[in-house]
Amino acid sequence: MSSLRGKNLTKAFPGVLALDNVDIEVQSGKVHALVGANGAGKSTLVKILTGYYGNYDGTVTIDDHEVSLRTPFDALVNGIEVVHQEVDTQLVSNLTVAENLYLENFASNKYGIVIFTKDLKKRAEKDLNDIGFPLPVSAKVESLSLHEKQQLVIARALLHKVRFLILDEPTSSLSLIEAEKLFSMVRKLKERGVGILYISQRLDEISIIADEVTVLRNGKRAAYFDHVPELSKIIEAMLDAPQGELFPKRESTRQNEVVMRIENLRWKNRVNGVSFEIRKGEILAITGLTGAGKTETLKLIFGAVRPDEGKIFINGKMVKMESPVVAIRNGIYLVPEERRKEGLILDKTARENITVPFLKDFCGFLGRVLFKKECHHAKSLAEKVRLLPCDIERQAQYFSGGNQQKIVVSRWLGGKPKVLLLDEPTQGVDIGAKKEIYQLICQIAKEAAVVLATSEINEAVSIADRILVMRDGKVVAQLNAKGADPKVILSYAAGVKQ
Amino acid sequence: MKGDFTDRMTNFLLKYGVITALFILIVFFSVSTRAFFSLDNFFDILRAVSILTIVAIGVTFSVVVNGMDVSVGAVTGFAVIFSTALMVIWQIPWYIAIVGSLLIGVGIGLFNSFLILKLRIPDLLATLGTLYLTQGLQMWITKGDAVYRGMTNPWSPIREVTKGFIPKQFLTMGQGFIFKTESFRGVPVPVIIMICVVLVSWFFLEFTRFGRAFYAVGGNIEAARLAGIPVKKYRTAAYVISAVLATLGGLVLASRIGSGAVKAGDPYLLDAVASTYFGFAVLGVRRPNVWGTFLGAVFVGVMLNGLTMLNTPWYIQDFIKGLVLVSALGISFAIRKESR
Numbered sequence: 129m130s131s132l133r134g135k136n137l138t139k140a141f142p143g144v145l146a147l148d149n150v151d152i153e154v155q156s157g158k159v160h161a162l163v164g165a166n167g168a169g170k171s172t173l174v175k176i177l178t179g180y181y182g183n184y185d186g187t188v189t190i191d192d193h194e195v196s197l198r199t200p201f202d203a204l205v206n207g208i209e210v211v212h213q214e215v216d217t218q219l220v221s222n223l224t225v226a227e228n229l230y231l232e233n234f235a236s237n238k239y240g241i242v243i244f245t246k247d248l249k250k251r252a253e254k255d256l257n258d259i260g261f262p263l264p265v266s267a268k269v270e271s272l273s274l275h276e277k278q279q280l281v282i283a284r285a286l287l288h289k290v291r292f293l294i295l296d297e298p299t300s301s302l303s304l305i306e307a308e309k310l311f312s313m314v315r316k317l318k319e320r321g322v323g324i325l326y327i328s329q330r331l332d333e334i335s336i337i338a339d340e341v342t343v344l345r346n347g348k349r350a351a352y353f354d355h356v357p358e359l360s361k362i363i364e365a366m367l368d369a370p371q372g373e374l375f376p377k378r379e380s381t382r383q384n385e386v387v388m389r390i391e392n393l394r395w396k397n398r399v400n401g402v403s404f405e406i407r408k409g410e411i412l413a414i415t416g417l418t419g420a421g422k423t424e425t426l427k428l429i430f431g432a433v434r435p436d437e438g439k440i441f442i443n444g445k446m447v448k449m450e451s452p453v454v455a456i457r458n459g460i461y462l463v464p465e466e467r468r469k470e471g472l473i474l475d476k477t478a479r480e481n482i483t484v485p486f487l488k489d490f491c492g493f494l495g496r497v498l499f500k501k502e503c504h505h506a507k508s509l510a511e512k513v514r515l516l517p518c519d520i521e522r523q524a525q526y527f528s529g530g531n532q533q534k535i536v537v538s539r540w541l542g543g544k545p546k547v548l549l550l551d552e553p554t555q556g557v558d559i560g561a562k563k564e565i566y567q568l569i570c571q572i573a574k575e576a577a578v579v580l581a582t583s584e585i586n587e588a589v590s591i592a593d594r595i596l597v598m599r600d601g602k603v604v605a606q607l608n609a610k611g612a613d614p615k616v617i618l619s620y621a622a623g624v625k626q
Numbered sequence: 627m628k629g630d631f632t633d634r635m636t637n638f639l640l641k642y643g644v645i646t647a648l649f650i651l652i653v654f655f656s657v658s659t660r661a662f663f664s665l666d667n668f669f670d671i672l673r674a675v676s677i678l679t680i681v682a683i684g685v686t687f688s689v690v691v692n693g694m695d696v697s698v699g700a701v702t703g704f705a706v707i708f709s710t711a712l713m714v715i716w717q718i719p720w721y722i723a724i725v726g727s728l729l730i731g732v733g734i735g736l737f738n739s740f741l742i743l744k745l746r747i748p749d750l751l752a753t754l755g756t757l758y759l760t761q762g763l764q765m766w767i768t769k770g771d772a773v774y775r776g777m778t779n780p781w782s783p784i785r786e787v788t789k790g791f792i793p794k795q796f797l798t799m800g801q802g803f804i805f806k807t808e809s810f811r812g813v814p815v816p817v818i819i820m821i822c823v824v825l826v827s828w829f830f831l832e833f834t835r836f837g838r839a840f841y842a843v844g845g846n847i848e849a850a851r852l853a854g855i856p857v858k859k860y861r862t863a864a865y866v867i868s869a870v871l872a873t874l875g876g877l878v879l880a881s882r883i884g885s886g887a888v889k890a891g892d893p894y895l896l897d898a899v900a901s902t903y904f905g906f907a908v909l910g911v912r913r914p915n916v917w918g919t920f921l922g923a924v925f926v927g928v929m930l931n932g933l934t935m936l937n938t939p940w941y942i943q944d945f946i947k948g949l950v951l952v953s954a955l956g957i958s959f960a961i962r963k964e965s966r
Contacts, residue, residue, distance in 0.1 A: 200852050218852070220845035222913055223838075231842055231853035234835040241834050 130191045131155045132177070132208065132292045132323060137186035139172050146172040148347040149186070154292050156323040159314060161334045161356075163327075164344035165366055166418065166555070166583045170327050173344070174296055177325070178210045179203035190291075207291030213300055215277045221270040225263050226252035229284050259286050260316065275306040282313060292323045299333060300419035303397065311337055329417040331359045332623035359624045363615050368586060374563055375590035378570050381409035382593055386444070387577045388460070388547050390429065393438035398424045400601035402438075406547065406577045411569065413592035413609065414581045416621045421601035422581035423465050426549045429579075430462040431455040442546070456485060459546030463536050463553055465581075467529075471536040474525040478515065479506040481524050482539045489542075509538040513568055530561020537568060545576040552582055566591055585614045585621075597621050640910035644954055648925050655932035662935055666811055675927035676820035677702075677875045677882070682898035682919045683827050684871030689902050689914040690831065691864040692844040693742070693749040697756035698872040699895025701734055703888075704764040705876025710773040710792060710886030715781070717790035724796070724877055731873030734760060735866030742865065743858050757895075765888065773886025792884060800882030816878050823871065828916040840864065841913070900951050901926070907958035926950065 132154045139147040147169045154160045164170050176184045179197040188195055195206050203209070212218055219228050226248045233239045245266075252265040261283045263276060272280065278298060285293055295314070299307045314337055317324060326338060334341060335356050343351040343365040351365035389405040399421045406412050414422050427433040429440060431449035440449055442458050449455055452462070464470035472481055483490060483502050490502040506520045513534040515527075524535060533553055540548060550569065554562045569578055569591065582588050588595050589612050597605040597620040605620040619625035656663035681698050688695035705727045712723040734756065741752035769780040775791045799819070803812030831837035842850040843860045851857050876891055883890065904925070905918025929950060930943055938946075 201854065204852075204854075217846070218849050220842045220849050222845045223841060227838060227842075231838075231849065231855070234838040234842060235854040235856070237835070239835070241836070243833060243835050243838060245832075 129156055130291065130323070133189045134173070134177065135187050135189070137173065137176055137184060137188075139176060139181060139184045145347050147176070147184075150344065150347070150349045152325075152342055152349075154323040154325045156291065156321045157318050158339040159318060159324045159326050159337055161326045161328065161338035161341045162344065163329065163331065163334065163341065163362060163366060164350075165329075165368075165585075167346075168344040168366075169347040170344055171296070172347070174210060174294055174325075174327065177203065177208060177292075177294060179208075204288065207289060208294070209285040209288065209290045209292075210294040210296060211278055211281045211285070211298060213297040215274065215281055218281050219269045219277060222268060224266050224268055225272070225280055226265040228269055228280060229255070229265075229287065231284075232288075255287055256283060259283060261286075261313075273306070274301055275309060278310065279313065282317070286317075286320070286322075290322060292325065293317060294325045294327070296327045297329065297418070298326075299328065299330060300417075307333070330623055331362055331619075334362070335359065359619070359622075360615070363618050363622070363624070367614050367618065374559065374566070375587075376563075376567050376570050378591060380593050381574050383408040383410075387442065388429075389441040389444075391439040391441070393425065393428050393440075394436045395424060395428055395433060396436070398601050399428060399435075402598070402601070402603055404596060404603065404606075406579060408577055409573060409575070410594070411573045411578045411580060411592045413588035413595045414579065414598055415583060415585055415588040415595060415617060416598035418583060420598040420621065422583075422598055423551055424601070425598070426462060426551050426579065426581055427464075429455070429547075430460060430549060432462070456543070459544055459576075460549065461485075461540035461543065461545050461547070462549040463533070463540070463551060465551040465555070467532050467536055468525075472524045472532060475523055477521050477523055478510060478527065478535050479503060479520040481535050482506040482509050482520070482542065485539055486542045505542060509541055510535075512541060513538040514564060528558070528561065530557040530565065533557055533561070533565060534568070537565070537572075541572070545572065547577045547579060548572055549579045550581065553580070554582070554584070554587065585617050588617070589614055599623055637910075640958065643910070643957055644904075644908045644921060644925065648921070648928060651925075651928055651932065655928070655935065659932070659935040662932055667931070669811075669814055669817060671924070671927045671931045672817045672820070673814040674931065675923040676814070676816040677879050678894060678897050678901065678927075679820045679920055679923045680823050680878065681872050681875040681894045682901040682923055683823055683916060684868035684875075685898045685902045686905065686914045686916060686919045687827075687831075687840070687864045687867045687871075688749070690840045690844050691861050692847070693861065693864060694899075695738065695753045695865060695868040696750060696895060696899070697734070697738060697753040697760060698868060698875075698898055699891045699893070700757040700760040700764070701731065701869050701872035701891070702876040702879060702894050703891030704734075704760040705731065705873040706880040706883075706890045707764045707767050707773060707886045707888065709796075709877055710880050711767050713792050713796065714773050714775065714777065714790040714886070715768075715779055715788050717788075720793050720796040727873050727877055728870060731870040732866055734873075735869030736862070738865040738869065739862040743861060761889070768886070768888070770888065772888050775885075792881075797881050797884055800878050800880070801884070816882065819874070819878060823874070824916060824920050831916055836860075844914075897923075897926070897947075900947065904951055904954055907954040910958060912958060922954075 134152045137147055137150045150173060162170055175181050177197065179200045179202045182198045188197055190206055197203050229252050230248065249265045256263055261279055263280060269277065298310055302310060314324060328334060338356050341353045341356060341362060342349060343362055345366060345368065385408045386405050387408050391403050393399055393402040402425050414425065416422055424433065428435045431451045431454055440447055447458055468474060483506050487497065490498050490505060492498050510518050510520050515534050516531055524532060527535065554565055557565065572578060580592060589609055592609040595607050595609050595612060595617065596603050597617055599621055661667060681702055685695055685698055708730065709723045709727045712718040712726060713720055738753055738756050741747045742749050771777060771780055777788055778785045779788045798815055800816055802815040804815060806812035831840060839855045839860055842855060843857050847857055875894065879890055880886060901919050901922040902914055904922030905915055906912050908918035908921045926947055929946065933943065
């Protein structure tokens with residue numbers, strides 16, 4: 129029996145130890161589940177094992193022979209392959225299934241120079257039949273469902289004689305039925321003697337599929353079980369000890385006035401009937417695992433995505449959120465999750481980033497920007513959020529993560545926020561800036577309602593008034609933050625508790 | 627039933643719309659003008675689009691790898707001046723002029739890929755730079771003059787008259803006919819060259835592993851890289867092929883006009899890009915493909931030829947080209963979106 133063993137794996141980035149002396153062993157014919165909260169180091173570990181990081185400390189051995197995984201090719205040669213969460217990055221969408229199956233054959237003369245589509249299809253049909261994966265060989269990949277795309281990548285790995293397969297959150301966007309199909313596929317792989325590293329945040333499926341479990345927390349191995357233990361034990365290992373001093377002491381400023389009410393919001397199968405209301409001065413945390421529908425819900429409220437169904441009431445009046453323009457006019461502002469991609473114009477200055485939504489207010493005749501007025505405004509907002517360095521003429525990309533976030537938040541303080549939607553505002557932010565952002569949120573909540581989408585349960589418990597737990601696009605639990613038990617919340621989010 | 631019918635019509639329109647339209651056009655022109663439907667006119671049309679097709683197939687290669695080469699028109703023009711200047715001013719044998727021009731074409735392609743892959747200039751900007759560089763060189767070679775027999779040598783201090791000329795062998799490329807019979811004028815040589823380019827490129831892109839790799843690089847560069855495809859080499863190759871085909875187009879053009887006109891290649895840039903994108907619509911594949919590009923060029927050729935015979939004024943021809951391009955792409959992309 130062969131095994132893939134990582135020993136003392138360590139990966140440091142400037143300022144962060146993403147992975148700290150982690151040991152892991154994947155044995156052929158077994159499913160090793162790797163669990164952990166966001167930022168626990170799961171994807172860092174995957175990237176090391178797939179050769180994505182050329183530089184890492186520690187050793188990887190296969191059957192006691194040390195292997196060096198410096199490039200993706202090294203991993204491939206050693207029979208290690210991965211099915212990414214974003215499986216599209218591994219496929220060429222405008223080519224057919226058959227062509228994608230033999231992509232690497234086009235890189236060498238192994239199958240000759242001239243390739244006829246007919247032969248390719250025939251070979252694909254035969255190969256897929258042999259491994260028992262019925263896929264339409266001449267369909268273009270872009271027309272496949274997510275599940276079929278995963279199947280295709282797995283099939284391709286099998287044709288390469290994969291020995292160790294890493295499945296990175298494979299079910300995060302699958303329906304229940306599709307997930308079932310995936311599990312039976314995983315069982316087939318086990319029978320073929322493939323060793324599987326199964327990464328997931330969904331604990332309910334761990335007990336269905338896994339043979340052993342490793343829990344990561346803050347880059348370290350928090351626990352290892354050679355069987356699937358009681359899920360409560362896993363949950364305990366996943367959760368951080370509460371860090372009291374990180375969060376500001378906060379008295380609830382909740383008032384009686386309901387500012388916003390959401391009714392039965394639906395979009396594709398990602399948001400399945402979300403309803404809630406929020407009062408002035410309240411902080412409402414929406415928590416749940418990645419892919420639970422938090423981001424989508426916020427985008428629906430902000431009008432960045434058009435809902436299939438559902439109503440939004442602002443101060444009791446129904447508003448059709450057709451676009452962010454309407455939302456902003458109604459005092460609803462969004463700080464998006466991916467600040468570098470969705471939040472900032474990176475090559476523009478902090479000043480321009482701060483004034484972009486309300487630039488109209490600083491314009492004179494024929495839309496000429498009144499520079500002094502704009503500067504003054506930007507400067508005062510930057511001071512309010514304590515931007516560091518407080519240089520509004522610096523390009524947004526040169527600020528640290530936390531200060532970039534402050535720029536995005538401060539832009540909205542220039543308006544009159546009624547409801548501020550924050551999507552993972554402290555992700556990738558260092559501790560000092562985190563503290564400041566929490567303070568800022570509490571301050572904003574004195575006059576407005578704040579919806580805080582976060583996958584950090586401690587964050588939700590510590591600064592919110594109320595907590596909604598989402599799973600599969602639905603609100604599965606509503607609790608008061610005061611005295612809420614993080615373990616209970618995680619059980620709801622991970623599907624252990626219904 | 628009805629939905630089924632609409633679906634099938636939509637599919638038919640997507641796949642064969644352009645070809646059907648081409649067919650209708652041919653029937654229409656054949657009925658309304660007497661001269662249109664003849665073998666000679668058929669080859670005239672093909673000859674008229676031959677240079678464009680050759681250049682456009684080069685552009686197709688750059689678009690296949692998800693890039694863009696806007697230097698092709700200038701490179702075509704450069705080849706016109708360079709090859710004729712070699713023969714007329716410096717009296718170099720015609721075959722060396724051809725080989726030399728093609729080698730310079732390879733060089734320009736390598737230069738483009740150097741700018742794009744090594745210096746990481748976005749392709750549109752890099753090839754725009756090359757456009758001006760080659761255009762500038764083109765003018766510089768003759769100090770702005772056209773090249774013709776008996777011109778004064780621009781580089782001679784005493785401005786002596788040049789003794790070189792463009793030989794018959796070279797002119798055959800653009801003006802010759804083969805397979806002549808008593809009743810048949812023959813097939814124009816540029817058409818033969820074009821058909822060779824079309825067939826070879828088609829075979830190369832559709833039936834060889836290299837072609838698949840080209841499409842893979844254009845479709846998802848990361849997936850292609852991880853599959854072990856040397857993506858940089860393929861992108862380099864695409865720009866080299868593009869420049870070489872533009873040069874070949876220039877050589878045929880020089881031979882066709884029999885002298886070296888300045889900036890003769892300019893119109894080919896826009897027409898070549900248009901044909902490539904028109905090719906997206908042909909057969910409904912929505913990706914650059916050789917037959918599509920070829921049929922796109924032929925479609926426009928038939929249209930212009932027929933309209934000329936109908937005495938349509940020359941000044942509305944560009945407008946009609948635009949109309950055809952917009953409607954073909956509109957149909958191809960809009961229908962697709964609806965059915966999703």
